[in-house]
Amino acid sequence: MSTSSDITEAAARAPRVTDAAPAHGTRLTLRAATLGRPDAPAVTGVDLDVAPGEILTVVGPSGCGKSTLLRTLAGLLAPLDGEAGQDGRPLTGPSADRALVFQEDALLPWxxxxxxxxxxxxxxGLARADRRRQASDWLARVGVGDRSGQLPHRVSGGQRQRAQLARALAGRPRAVLMDEPFGALDAQTRAGMQDLLVEVLHGTGATVVFVTHDVDEALFLGDRVALLGNGRLTAVREVPRPRDRTARDNPARLALRRDVLSSLGS
Known part of the structure; x- marks a missing residue:
């Protein structure tokens, strides 16, 4: 089992996902899209292109449509107008290609x-022995292999989130869509989960869209950060030195942080 320092060191060394990962990820797009429900549009005129293997973080104030955008990319909500697509084809519904991870762990309690x-x-359709072996391998990889036989209510919130991450990645999805998955965790556990996410994603090539309220989390994890507010996508910005803990005080990162906070009215 990796220690937190091992994970942090591995995260700092990890190259950009878009540069290093095999071509396993998928391209997700929105074109002139209005998102929400018929009686309550949340975001209008969205043009977004998420590259294969990219980690895109999405930030914005509460109620701005972050989760709506994520659910649209997951195929759970159809655009009210415009188009949602995957690899140049219309996105028409949920798919095993796109795994969704929630803030609540959503594990089956029984x-x-x-x-x-x-x-x-x-x-x-994997045989029982194969899926048991792969599940055990994934749980060991996320650091809860010794808890594999426990029911969810018998382990901590952080351990449940580790198991949820293992479940999301075990099926080898081409995209992982994460809705504030670490928002309910304390600061230390949250930082450890961020580093763990970087470690387990490295080499999968999966495209990631990660929704968060936390600007520092967005700037640590994302290759780019998308800003939502006032019912629209206001900007998508490149992040200097993503997934590098030593870049926290980098001048370019600090300037971007100030811009993001300003755009959010913070």
């Missing part, structure tokens, strides 16, 4: 951690 992680593998 299944052990290992049985939860086995679920997407069972849906793919």
């Amino acid at each position: 299944r052990t951690l290992r049985a939860n992680v086995e679920l997407p593998l069972a849906i793919q």
